[in-house]
Amino acid sequence: MKRHLLISFSLLLVLLIPHSITAQSAPVQKSEKSKQVKISKVAEDLSNSLDANDEAKIAQNYERLANEFVNKGDNAKAEDYYKRALTSYTKLKLVDDKTRVTRSLAKVQENQKNFESAIKNYEVAGSLANDAVDEKINLNDANRLRTQASPAVQAGYVNSNIKLLKKDNKTDEVAAAYVQKAENSLQQMDKAVAIESYNKALVYAKDKPEEVIKIKNEIAKVYAADNQFDAAIGINEKLLTEAVKNQDFNTQIKQLQSLAKLYFKKEEPKKAVVSLKEAYDLASKNGCSAEAKKSLSALIQYYKTKGDDKESIALYENFFDNFDKLIQSDTTLIDAKTFQVTEDKIRQLEKEKTLKDELITKKNTFNYFLLGSILLLLLLFFFIVKALYSIKTKNKEIALQSLRREMNPHFIFNSLNSVNQFISENKELEANKYLTSYSNLMRNMMENSNKDFISLDKEVEQLKKYLDLEHLRFEDKFDFKISVDETLDTETVLIPNMIIQPHLENAIWHGLRYLDKKGFLHLNFQFAAGKVVVIIEDNGIGLTKSRELKTSNQKVHESRGLSNTKERIGLLNELYKKNISFEITEKEMPETGTIVRIIFL
Known part of the structure; x- marks a missing residue:
């Protein structure tokens, strides 16, 4: 009956005390409660950063939470959160943070004996490292794990890391490396080097x-x-004394449990039982249900082997008398539940963040597509406008060429009539001279017919040939003079082709030709205020009288000549962004004649 009660009690202990709560080594002046509170605080920070969708803080809080689980000894959860931190740091392209977390991930995987993954992550951390020392340290760790079957070879990598870590002044990792060296020495049965x-x-x-x-x-x-055993007990007793001094109850309990094991091995069960009872009482008073279970289980196991059911029953009764109080005072259970709720919230927020990121990605994709479509439309519109502009420009150029090449039919017919007149009067020399000048002028005009602008010296040469030709026909009607301002560089200054000639023709044919005396035509090129000013001045009969004498055919010809000039000037201004202008004025009495002023910028 008593044995049956003991078995029932053992089963009840297993059911009532959660298996997920296992005792860990606690730091001085820190309890499991403070650890759990800190984890919950970091988890809450992580929850807030997820809610705000702040990727940088999310990554930092994942890493912080993983570090807290490392301190608690929960490597599985630490691995999970390191992986999440790594994903965020990768997304943010923070190489240094990614390198650090990858090494931390490798360490917790090594602690879980997942050597294959740990090796890979040590290698990745080495490849990411910006510093040659960090790269070598990570590769040494990868090779150390890869050569587990040979502790002697592992020792070489550990010693290399110790030197590198000391050189780089990484004291935290130096301590861990010495622990690795101690473990390696134990594998080689060298306890002295291990200690x-x-x-x-x-x-x-x-x-x-x-x-x-x-x-x-x-x-x-x-x-x-x-x-x-005495040396081991001495170490545990010193740790227990320090824990009592610092009121670190968890460390006290752990050291009492360790002392009990040592006393059992030393075959001093009474001292072992005293240590276990003290550990049980301390755990019960401070609400450490997991440690109370562990101590109580060890005591029951001992009493079972001794067949001392009386003591077992007493412990059983004591446990149940204090059970409610123990559970209520164990805030770690509440904190663990609080963290579980927070962790569930984190998982939900992570799902929401994933959905948000997907929506943002889809939205960005749509926006990029829309923006791309708009850009394509704008590009298409630009090419259409450019094509239309090119067509319009080309049309203007064609129109300009057509106007420029349009010869004055009166000039051609009159020239031929003059040749005919010279021949009928047996003036073969004058006819030959006229035809030679005429052919030279026509050749020059044809050579320059495809140019919108020519140099001033060529224009002056062409106009002189034209005036020489007209003077040969009307020698008794006028003389002429061409003046060019000395400040003008006639080889570099460009002026519109065939703009001046029609006005010279008008001055001769509609002004000077009708004079009773010999007239005078002056073509003057001046440079003023950065502009080329062309002045055509004659002392002919003037505009008013000229209109009275004109035939209808001559009026049409003069009108077409002026409109041709205006159209060409307008096209030149549009195509070349010029500001060419011209004006025709009649001299006031008593003087007669006209003045044409053309200004080129």
């Missing part, structure tokens, strides 16, 4: 009380494995 390495690790971990406790416990285990 020496652990002691060196203590030097570099002195600012981390939690690590100091862990390392000292490992030293105690080495002594215990070598049956040096």
Whole structure:
């Protein structure tokens, strides 16, 4: 009956105390509650950053939460959050952060004996590292894990890392490397080197009380494995004294449990039972249900082997008398539940963030497509406008060419009539001279017919030939003069082709030709205020009288000549962005004649 009660009690312990709550080594002046509170706080920060969709803070909080789980000893959760931090840092293209987290991920995977993944991540961290020392350290760790079957070869990589870490002044990692060296030495059955390495690790971990406790416990285990129980007990008792001094109840409980194991091995069960009972009482009073379960289970197991059901029943009754109080005072259970709720919220926010990111991606894709379509339409519109503009420009150029090549039929017919007149009067010399000048003029005009602008010297030469030709026909009617301002560089100054000639023709044929005396025509090129000013001045009969004497055919010819000039000037201004202007004025009495003024910019 009593044995049946003991079995029922053992089963009840297993059911009532959650398996997920396992005791971890606690740092000085820090309880499991403070750890859980800190985890919950970081989880809440992560939740807020997810809600705000702040990728940088999300990455930082994932890493912080992973670090807290490492401190708690929960490598599985640490691995999960390191992976999430790595995803965010990768998205943000933060190489240094990505390198650091990849190495941290490799460490927790190594702690879980997932060596294949750890090797890969050590290699990735090495390839990402900007510093040659960091690269070598990570590659050493990858090779160390790759050569697990050979502890002696592993030792070489560990020693190399210790040197590199010391050189780089990475004290935290130096301590961890010495711990690795100690573990490697234990594999090679060299306990002396192991203890020496652990002691060196203590030097570099002195600012981390939690690590100091862990390392000292490992030293105690080495002594215990070598049956040096007094040395091991001495270490645990010192740790217990420090924990009592610092009111670190979790460390006190752990050290009492460790002392009980050592006393059992040393075959001093009474001392072991005292340590376990003290651990149980301390855990019960401070609401450490997991540790109370662990101590109570060890006591029951001992009493079972001794067949002492009376003590077992007493413990059983004591446990149930204090059960409600123990559960109520164990705030770690509440904190764990609080974290679970927060973690569920994190998962929900992560799903929402994923949906938001997908929507943003789709929206951005649509926006890019829309923007691309608009750009294509604008580009198409631009090409259409450009094509239309090119067509319009080409049409203007064609029109300009047509106007420029349009010869004055009166000039041609009159020239031929003059040749005919010279021949009928047996003036063969004058006829030959006239035809030669005429052919030279026509050749020059044809050579320049495809040019909108020609140099001033060529225009002056062409106009002189034209005036010489007209003077040969009307020698007794006028003389002429061409003046060019000395400040004008006739070779570089460009003026419109065949703009001046029609006005010279008008001056001769409609002004000077009707004079009773010999007239005078002056073509003057001036340079004023950065402009080329062309002045055509004659002392002919003037505009008014000329209109009275004109035939209808002559009026049409003069009108067409002026309109031709205006059209050409308008086209030149549009095509070449010029500001060419001209005006015709009649001299006031008593003088007669006209003045044509053309201004080129």
